Every structure is written in structure tokens, then in C-alpha cells.
Amino acid sequence: MAILYSTRVTASGGRKGSIRSEDGLLALALAIPKELGGMGGATNPEQLFAGGYAACFENALLRVARQSGHRFADGDVEVVAEIGLSRNEADAFVLHASLAITMAGIDQASAEEFVRGADAICPYSNAVRGNVDVVKTVTVR
Structure with missing residues (x-):
């Protein structure tokens, strides 16, 4: 499989450090959130x-809609990603995610179909x- 795009980001100092992409x-x-005992x-x-997932999912949604012959106007689609952190029964950290997808100018059935396609x-x-x-x-809406 051919790689279409690749990027490199270096982390230093863990959750209290920094990140930098190779292109700058x-x-x-970075900081540990206050909710986890850090300084924030x-x-x-x-x-x-969350930011990457929301942006990527919205772009996939717009692509699926376009391929179906529907073009959303700017501001007609919003994707809010929420990422949670918890521990499982083995005391390992695990992620939880939710996507709140809002669309205007479309019916509920079509919106859900576009979301399935984007997913x-x-x-x-x-x-x-x-x-x-x-x-x-x-x-x-």
C-alpha cells in the first residue's frame, strides 16, 4: 500500500514537555490537565x-456528501469531538470518544447516512x- 502522506512530530518531556513537527x-x-493533578x-x-478527529471526520463527511450530490454551505456542518481518559479493570489508561455531528439543510435520514459513510x-x-x-x-438543525 502506498503512503499518501506522512509527517513527523517529536515529543520531548512527556505530558509536561513539548511537541514540534519537523516543518516547525x-x-x-504540553501540560498535564488540572483534572489529572497537573498545572494545566x-x-x-x-x-x-480530539481536534484531529473532529477535523478529519468533518472532512470525510463533506466528501461523502459531495459524492452523493449534496454540497453543504460553509457553516452547515460542525463536528465536536470529546475524548475522555479513564482506567480499565487492569488499571491501564483507556480512551473514550464521542462525536457530536450537527448539519443544516438536510433531513435526519440523509444526515445519518452521511455519518455512516464518513465513519x-x-x-x-x-x-x-x-x-x-x-x-x-x-x-x-
């Missing part, structure tokens, strides 16, 4: 994952499938 476009300080004040891996092609969805429970909520 991404350079962020900087981003964390869960926020980064099938989104790289994040494919990466977590079978490993992370993802709850999807679809709202039409």
Missing part, C-alpha cells in the same frame, strides 16, 4: 487527538474501531 508548523507546550495552562494529547472512510475512525468506543450523535 506545529510547536506546542497548555494543551494535552487528548485535546490534540467508514475517516482514518481516525478506522484507527480506533474495535479499540475505542465512539458514541456518535447526529443532529439536524
Whole structure:
């Protein structure tokens, strides 16, 4: 299988350190969230994952809609990803995810069909499938 795109990001200092992409476009300080006993004040891996998942899923949704002959106007689609961290019965950390998808100008059945299609092609969805429970909520406004 041919790789279509690849990037490199280096982490230093763990959850209290920083990350930097090889091209320098991404350079962020990291902090342990206050909710986990840290100082907060900087981003964390869960926020980064949520942002990537939301953006990727929305793009997959727009692609599926276009392929079905529907074009959304700017602002007609919003995807909010929530990533949670907990411990399992073996005391290992595990992720939980939810996607709140809102669309305008479309009926509920079509919206749900587009979400199923997006879930099938989104790289994040494919990466977590079978490993992370993802709850999807679809709202039409």
C-alpha cells in the first residue's frame, strides 16, 4: 500500500514537555490537565487527538456528501469531538470518544447516512474501531 502522506512530530518531556513537527508548523507546550493533578495552562494529547478527529471526520463527511450530490454551505456542518481518559479493570489508561455531528439543510435520514459513510472512510475512525468506543450523535438543525 502506498503512503499518501506522512509527517513527523517529536515529543520531548512527556505530558509536561513539548511537541514540534519537523516543518516547525506545529510547536506546542504540553501540560498535564488540572483534572489529572497537573498545572494545566497548555494543551494535552487528548485535546490534540480530539481536534484531529473532529477535523478529519468533518472532512470525510463533506466528501461523502459531495459524492452523493449534496454540497453543504460553509457553516452547515460542525463536528465536536470529546475524548475522555479513564482506567480499565487492569488499571491501564483507556480512551473514550464521542462525536457530536450537527448539519443544516438536510433531513435526519440523509444526515445519518452521511455519518455512516464518513465513519467508514475517516482514518481516525478506522484507527480506533474495535479499540475505542465512539458514541456518535447526529443532529439536524
